[in-house]
Amino acid sequence: MTAIGTPRSDQLFLGLDSSTQSLKAIAIDGTLRVTAEYTVSFDEDLPEYETKGGVHIAPDGLRVTSPPLMWVAALDLLLARMQADNFAFADVAALSGSGQQHGSVYLNRTARSRLQALDPEQPLRDQLGDCFALDASPIWMDSSTTAQCRALEAALGGAQRVADLTGSRAYERFTGNQIAKIYQDNPAAYEASDRIALVSSFMASLLLGGYAPIDTADGSGMNLMDIRRKDWVPAALDQTAPDLAARLGAVSPAHAVAGPIAGYFAKRYAFDPACRLVTFSGDNPNSLAGLLLRRAGDIAVSLGTSDTMFGALRAPSPSPDEGHIFVNPVDPEGYMAMVVHKNGSLTREQALGRHKIGSWPAFEKLLAQTPPGNNGNIGFYFTDPEITPPTHAGGTFRFDRADAQAADFPAETDVRALIESQFLSLRLHGEHIGLEPGMLLATGGASENMAILSVLANVFGVPVYRGDQKNSAALGAAYRALHGWVCEQSAAFVPFADALGNAPAFSLAAEPDTQAHAAYNKMLDRYARLEKQAVELANRDA
Numbered sequence: 266m267t268a269i270g271t272p273r274s275d276q277l278f279l280g281l282d283s284s285t286q287s288l289k290a291i292a293i294d295g296t297l298r299v300t301a302e303y304t305v306s307f308d309e310d311l312p313e314y315e316t317k318g319g320v321h322i323a324p325d326g327l328r329v330t331s332p333p334l335m336w337v338a339a340l341d342l343l344l345a346r347m348q349a350d351n352f353a354f355a356d357v358a359a360l361s362g363s364g365q366q367h368g369s370v371y372l373n374r375t376a377r378s379r380l381q382a383l384d385p386e387q388p389l390r391d392q393l394g395d396c397f398a399l400d401a402s403p404i405w406m407d408s409s410t411t412a413q414c415r416a417l418e419a420a421l422g423g424a425q426r427v428a429d430l431t432g433s434r435a436y437e438r439f440t441g442n443q444i445a446k447i448y449q450d451n452p453a454a455y456e457a458s459d460r461i462a463l464v465s466s467f468m469a470s471l472l473l474g475g476y477a478p479i480d481t482a483d484g485s486g487m488n489l490m491d492i493r494r495k496d497w498v499p500a501a502l503d504q505t506a507p508d509l510a511a512r513l514g515a516v517s518p519a520h521a522v523a524g525p526i527a528g529y530f531a532k533r534y535a536f537d538p539a540c541r542l543v544t545f546s547g548d549n550p551n552s553l554a555g556l557l558l559r560r561a562g563d564i565a566v567s568l569g570t571s572d573t574m575f576g577a578l579r580a581p582s583p584s585p586d587e588g589h590i591f592v593n594p595v596d597p598e599g600y601m602a603m604v605v606h607k608n609g610s611l612t613r614e615q616a617l618g619r620h621k622i623g624s625w626p627a628f629e630k631l632l633a634q635t636p637p638g639n640n641g642n643i644g645f646y647f648t649d650p651e652i653t654p655p656t657h658a659g660g661t662f663r664f665d666r667a668d669a670q671a672a673d674f675p676a677e678t679d680v681r682a683l684i685e686s687q688f689l690s691l692r693l694h695g696e697h698i699g700l701e702p703g704m705l706l707a708t709g710g711a712s713e714n715m716a717i718l719s720v721l722a723n724v725f726g727v728p729v730y731r732g733d734q735k736n737s738a739a740l741g742a743a744y745r746a747l748h749g750w751v752c753e754q755s756a757a758f759v760p761f762a763d764a765l766g767n768a769p770a771f772s773l774a775a776e777p778d779t780q781a782h783a784a785y786n787k788m789l790d791r792y793a794r795l796e797k798q799a800v801e802l803a804n805r806d807a
């Protein structure tokens with residue numbers, strides 16, 4: 266007999282990931298084996314929204330938005346593809362999900378009743394088109410709210426105080442500062458908002474058929490939530506916009522079941538009407554779950570649209586200068602620390618295009634043509650205004666071995682300068698917030714690339730491991746669906762590690778070379794000095 270709270274091998278757990286460029290799904294069975302994967306790419310599959318990389322960038326380069334109705338359309342398209350593939354929706358015991366962090370969705374007063382009465386005969390897009398108070402959702406790439414950030418820090422008593430309370434000093438992309446800007450620039454849209462959701466809680470709301478809560482891990486990316494009390498900070502809400510608490514609703518732990526799936530999905534796709542919907546969370550918190558990061562020193566590097574580095578923490582010590590502390594999505598008493606680069610995969614893709622490299626295998630060959638340390642050549646590739654280190658404008662700055670600025674590098678030097686710079690920056694800034702790896706777990710689209718992983722191992726001087734599944738956010742959402750289901754069945758919080766005891770091990774992808782690592786150790790001080798210079802140059806042009 267199976268014990269209560271132990272999943273059966275014929276039950277499925279579904280994880281969705283609504284990311285910048287795509288909506289993905291991963292299903293696992295009760296033994297944690299991945300049984301199916303699906304993707305909808307926003308640019309290719311929904312060309313009518315005319316996004317590039319899933320987003321619209323305003324001419325000023327600072328305002329970055331996505332149409333929330335595109336995310337709605339993507340959900341029906343993804344589920345229709347699964348249906349065409351005879352996916353066994355009826356076996357899904359629980360589902361959960363992941364969203365790109367910080368993005369906000371403004372739902373008007375029509376939304377609640379529409380969500381509650383969805384007609385299974387009609388696509389979601391046709392029923393929800395008039396439910397938005399704003400048809401362009403600001404997302405994490407937006408950096409247009411510097412004035413609102415400074416105002417929040419001034420109102421709360423400085424950057425350190427904001428960091429101590431909310432886990433991060435005020436950041437442009439953090440949702441509270443985005444909401445403040447919308448209230449100031451477009452008060453009618455704010456006034457018309459009945460609910461302001463994160464991308465994660467918005468996608469969950471569609472599947473729940475009602476407003477789903479913001480979870481405490483993704484809620485930590487708003488500059489509005491007290492990461493210790495796990496509730497809104499009244500002074501931060503007051504500084505942001507009037508009557509905000511009612512528009513945000515209450516926060517929830519990520520492992521909590523928000524309810525059963527909406528009748529729309531049971532009727533249209535034949536989900537079991539009792540299928541549990543476990544609260545959604547942000548993509549980085551979900552990746553932490555997907556990579557099973559438990560011990561101090563187990564650190565992940567996610568190479569997706571953004572590059573991030575993160576690990577679990579027992580006690581938070583937020584910095585007024587850099588990095589973020591979030592509540593841990595699978596341990597309500599724990600935390601996670603993270604640094605973020607905006608210029609990740611898209612900047613690597615631009616190098617591929619700029620030098621007419623043609624393919625990732627050709628990129629790997631080129632990278633192998635130059636030695637670790639790149640003969641002293643260093644570059645800073647802020648294609649878009651960077652998050653770490655923060656810059657107010659984009660710009661590319663190259664320095665030769667004598668620290669003289671160079672207009673360009675040959676392709677093989679440029680490619681190495683880019684990858685080395687991305688990882689030296691993660692090392693430098695990660696160290697500042699206590700992310701000191703004993704090993705690294707690589708994930709995200711670019712973790713396919715062995716030449717890139719080899720530079721990563723050498724910069725940090727630690728082995729790099731990888732799972733079979735590079736979409737750790739969707740996988741983590743599936744793991745969390747199972748975890749939330751187990752907790753509900755057991756009528757108590759069950760430690761994540763106990764629920765996920767059978768998770769597959771990771772395999773070694775790259776080992777550090779001692780000499781190469783020594784070259785990077787030597788380079789780090791000079792890199793830090795040149796980084797300051799590059800930031801000044803970028804800001805001078807802003």
Ligand code: ADP
Pocket residue numbers: 284285286287568569570571610611613614625708709710711712713714
């Ligand atoms: P996100 O979930 O943030 O939307 P993904 O983790 O799916 O992004 O990563 C997508 C990115 O992966 C693409 O933008 C692409 O540049 C990158 N990518 C895919 N394959 C490779 C490869 N072999 N080498 C380097 N980058 C790759």
Ligand code: XUL
Pocket residue numbers: 284285364365366367405438486547548549570571572573605
């Ligand atoms: C995290 C961040 C990005 C997005 C991308 O703070 O801004 O990693 O979550 O999906």
